[in-house]
Amino acid sequence: MTKHQHDFQPSTNSQPLLEIHDLRTYFFTRDGTVKAVDGVSLTVERGQIHGLVGESGCGKSMTAMSILRLVDKPGRIVSGEVLFKGEDLLKKTRHEMTAIRGKQISVIFQEPKSSLNPVLRVGTQLIEVLRIHEGKQRTIKRKDAVEQLRSVGIPDPDRRVENYPHEMSGGMAQRVMIAMGMACAPDLLIADEPTTALDVTIQAQVLDLIRKLRDEHEMGVILITHDMGIVAEMADIVTVMYAGTAVEEAPTVELFETPLHPYTQGLIASIPVMGQVKERLEVIPGNVPNLIDMPPGCRFAPRCKARIEHGLTRCEVEEPHMIEAKPNHFVRCWLYEGES
């Protein structure tokens, strides 16, 4: 069964928080069509961290932006479904989307400082966000902002609430972003490389915080990263992307133990793992294809050794489908298809 042909029943209790089916987002540029997201399907349950990994430019951020309907021209979501609590976000009006983004789905980005308003004190910005969420029912005061900062572990929140963003370190600004994101107690948090700009000891603080908030609020999380270490430690389930498509999805331990897709296998073998020194690291030869002139068949074919070893000829002409090769383990590769 191909994955995007999954049957799904709307509005039952076992319904996943988020279900994406065969999402495609293209950029129509002068040079041609950039297929930034070209067939991504994934599911996020409540209380689950779904890791989205892949190398630079493979479409991770655009997947996130598509869920939020924040894709700018010349980009456009051309097809697919984004079911959030059973309802397709791609069919919502702009107005409805704004409400969902503010209340039920939050997002944090890689560069916290560029997402904060540089001329306003962080307390002021936080109070503004809290007001939007609480409506008119309650007056929001400075002390609520202080509490919110305290809840994300900012030391000395009484003083920090008066800071401007530039007076904060990257790690602290990222906590402020998380505090704002959490203000509405979202059901889904999308964290796009939330620690890439931070040092490891600060990264550890922020990852710890995300995990704690997930536990406390049963929140679903899409954690976007290119760091396989972060995925291994944080995610319950992982989707690997390559050149715009999802090529593999599996529970985290399963993915690291028995990666099926040749790209995932190469990726895992090429990472230096602390405590496991190898004489040589594996190398994936070649480069990621240009998203405009995508090879017609499997996008990984020009770099794939397995294709040659197994003498597969259809790889270069026909694109493989995402299939469930093992229970809960999906892969897009001809090695596993057509065996039935």
Add this chain to the structure above:
Amino acid sequence: MTEENLLEIRDLKVHFEIKSGILKRTAGVVKAVDGVDLDIRRGEILGLVGESGCGKTTVGRAILRLVEATSGSVKFKGRDIFKLSSTEMKPLRREMQLVFQDPYSSLDPRSKVGDIVGEGLRVHGVTDRKERYRRVLEALEMVGLQEPHMRRFPHEFSGGQRQRIGIARALVVKPSFIVCDEPVSALDVSIQSQVLNLLKDLQQELDLTLLFIAHDMSVVEHLCNRVAVMYLGKIVEVAEREELFGNPQHPYTQALMSAIPIADPKVKRERIILPGDPPSPLRPPPGCRFHTRCPEAIDICSQEIPQQIDLGRQHLCACHLRQPEPDAVQQPA
């Protein structure tokens, strides 16, 4: 100076004055490097790790005299390079090369690869064009590129290939020592492994000595023979790779290692999460610079600067709470 050390760095300080206002008064001093002692042995790859802003790049640049040191000394093959005139320095400049972090901005976009790589030869007086061509080709082939690449421009190459060009540019003048400043940090993992393997091969084949600056401990563990850990302008710990990773002693090193996500979901570790941020090098804390975040700090830590001592097995550590193993000192290595 012992024969085995190619470089000896002693009490190196690099302070930057921050000027402000129209009168350009000194508003503060950034103590980027503040008393670094470090030996680099012949033929080794020494890793220098630490978090952003701790002074790694500044150490590398001071060794190459690309930035003026405030005080201290750096001996290269026994000669104090800070005492050399620029004429005396010139042959040493050929011997000591630098590979930059950013493969995108460090190559002149308007020059062909052949000219970029050959530039150093011109500077160092290789006037014969045929000779230059031969050496450039040799350097490119060493890093896995070919003759036709000489006539292409940097934008026609991927990040990993550009980093290879940067390495070829350093190799072409046949140096004995290269500072690699985060040469793989900007690269994707599948490309990063190509460059790491290449560096390892070249170091062995050409008998090079490398100072490998990085913030990624797993990369350092894979590549380096010895590792030095830096915190806020000072070296806090130095040891052989297995010793440092197997038996880290400084509380900062221990926290740093425990904070690194390991790409193996079955490895579960006790995390040491450090509170707060690293202090500003404009106002480093007194005593041990780590005391504001150290989980083990005691009273003396905020008053006295701990000295680097050998705990045994040439494992150097600067912490008041760490003492040499009674039996291990003074034994020949």
